[in-house]
Amino acid sequence: MSDGDDxxxxxxxEGAEExxxxxxxxxxxxxxxxxxxxxxxxxxxxxxxxxxxxxIARCAHLGNYLGFPGGIDVETFYDLAHEHVERAxxxxxxxxxxxxxxxxxxxxxxxxRVTPQxxxxxxxxxxxxxxxxxxxxxxxxxxxxxxxxxxDHGGEVxxxxxxxxxxxxxxxxxxxxxVATPSEADRQVVTAAGRGARVARRVVTDARIDDGWWPAAxxxxxxxxxxxxxxxxxxxxxxxxxxxxxxxxxxxxDPDGERFARVREAAIDEALSAYVDADEVEARTAEGRRALAxxxxxxxxxxxxxxxxxxxxxxxxxxxxxxxxxx
Ligand SMILES: Cc1cc2nc3c(=O)[nH]c(=O)nc-3n(C[C@H](O)[C@H](O)[C@H](O)COP(=O)(O)OP(=O)(O)OC[C@H]3O[C@@H](n4cnc5c(N)ncnc54)[C@H](O)[C@@H]3O)c2cc1C
Numbered sequence: 218m219s220d221g222d223d224x225x226x227x228x229x230x231e232g233a234e235e236x237x238x239x240x241x242x243x244x245x246x247x248x249x250x251x252x253x254x255x256x257x258x259x260x261x262x263x264x265x266x267x268x269x270x271x272x273i274a275r276c277a278h279l280g281n282y283l284g285f286p287g288g289i290d291v292e293t294f295y296d297l298a299h300e301h302v303e304r305a306x307x308x309x310x311x312x313x314x315x316x317x318x319x320x321x322x323x324x325x326x327x328x329x330r331v332t333p334q335x336x337x338x339x340x341x342x343x344x345x346x347x348x349x350x351x352x353x354x355x356x357x358x359x360x361x362x363x364x365x366x367x368x369d370h371g372g373e374v375x376x377x378x379x380x381x382x383x384x385x386x387x388x389x390x391x392x393x394x395x396v397a398t399p400s401e402a403d404r405q406v407v408t409a410a411g412r413g414a415r416v417a418r419r420v421v422t423d424a425r426i427d428d429g430w431w432p433a434a435x436x437x438x439x440x441x442x443x444x445x446x447x448x449x450x451x452x453x454x455x456x457x458x459x460x461x462x463x464x465x466x467x468x469x470x471d472p473d474g475e476r477f478a479r480v481r482e483a484a485i486d487e488a489l490s491a492y493v494d495a496d497e498v499e500a501r502t503a504e505g506r507r508a509l510a511x512x513x514x515x516x517x518x519x520x521x522x523x524x525x526x527x528x529x530x531x532x533x534x535x536x537x538x539x540x541x542x543x544x
Contacts, residue, residue: 238264240420241331241341242307243314243354246273247406248397249347250298251413252420253307256345258439259421263307264341266314266333267299270350273406282407293512294406300508312336314354317344319391326427327393342427343420345387347397347413352378358391387416388423395420430480431468437487444494457485 240256242249245267257263273279273291280288302309312333320328320340332338346355355364355378366379380403383389383396395416402412418436425435450456461481462472470477493501510518519527531539 235330235337236264236339237328238262238339238341239424240264240343240345241266241314241317241329241339242345242347242397243317243331244347244349244351244398245299245302245309246271246347246349246398246409247298248349248400248403248409248413248416249345250302251410252345252347252397252417253302253413254305255414255417255439256420257302257305257307261421261424264310264339265302265307266310266312266331268311268313268334269348272349272403276406279406281405297509297512300512304508310336316354316356317358317394319358319393329393341393343393343395343424345395345397345413345416345420349398349403349409352399355394358394359389363390385415386419387412388419429476430483431465431470433468434465434480434484440491441493442491443498444492447492454485454489457488461485 239261240263242253242256242263242265245253245265249265249267253263253265273295276291278288279285279291279294282289282294285294299309310333312335314331314333316332318330318332320330326342328340328342329344330338330340331344346352358364359382364379364382365376367374367376369375378399380399380401383400387395387397387400389396397413397416398409400412402408418438421437422432422435426432458481461484465477465481466472468477470480
């Protein structure tokens with residue numbers, strides 16, 4: 218895993234360089250965006266390629282996605298999802314992936330070379346397929362017989378990606394390849410998003426295992442907790458060390474060794490970073506509402522709140538800026 222700005226570049230052998238990601242997500246619909254948000258929030262360096270045949274673009278209006286009581290138009294939903302991806306730290310690339318080829322590194326890690334239609338190829342340790350339609354780029358990563366199935370529709374034979382090719386958490390027989398969609402979850406937007414999250418959790422777990430974590434330590438959840446709920450005893454880092462040592466007494470790693478200590482430090486840092494104080498909750502609440510408001514057209518805001526309420530919400534600074542023409 219790497220921090221946002223220290224992406225490695227691998228030599229392509231012709232003097233040119235390829236950008237290397239921890240994970241490339243192919244498809245920026247509900248499944249792919251959700252996968253990218255979950256993976257990027259855990260510090261993975263993620264790119265999402267998005268262009269081409271889309272299921273959600275065909276939906277006339279989204280009325281059954283939890284949290285939008287009046288439904289939401291697909292364009293706004295898509296913009297929100299893409300902004301979420303970027304705020305989480307992933308990169309969005311407006312390009313169509315044409316192929317993903319596996320480079321067997323022998324003793325070294327497997328890497329994929331992902332080639333888009335217009336831009337330069339990139340490499341990645343992991344690829345998450347998240348295209349409900351348009352699965353041609355997956356050909357060659359495994360036997361066609363394993364990945365695709367054929368159906369006879371009134372004498373015409375059609376080939377489809379096998380929705381049961383991947384495990385429920387997206388893992389496949391190909392090391393580093395995960396499938397969010399096509400899957401049994403891709404028939405509704407909310408289930409596709411849930412599947413993307415689940416697959417990303419698996420990606421994060423596997424990335425940690427590559428980094429030397431053992432499975433019981435590597436699995437986790439993305440939770441944000443209130444500082445006020447933390448008992449005083451847990452303010453002391455030593456208490457967390459005790460907790461970790463108890464919990465992982467049977468770890469398949471020398472408890473006095475460097476590896477155990479390194480994973481313990483990282484796991485404790487992560488556990489502690491989940492806690493936010495009341496000021497931080499307030500700041501995040503305000504930022505979340507601002508981000509949402511940015512997608513609401515002003516007429517809708519006036520209809521919902523009334524012009525007086527909106528004027529009341531403007532402070533002197535806002536009014537002065539408005540009068541000066543700077544707002
Ligand atoms: C007519 C219709 C109406 C629907 N109405 C509803 C509804 O009201 N409510 C509901 O819950 N569900 C509805 N659905 C289902 C919903 O659209 C899907 O469940 C959901 O969009 C699946 O999400 P996904 O991320 O798997 O795929 P998609 O939404 O298809 O997203 C995949 C993304 O990948 C991109 N892509 C494709 N190929 C490539 C490639 N090679 N490289 C890069 N990017 C690529 C596409 O551009 C797209 O943005 C409807 C579907 C249709 C067809």
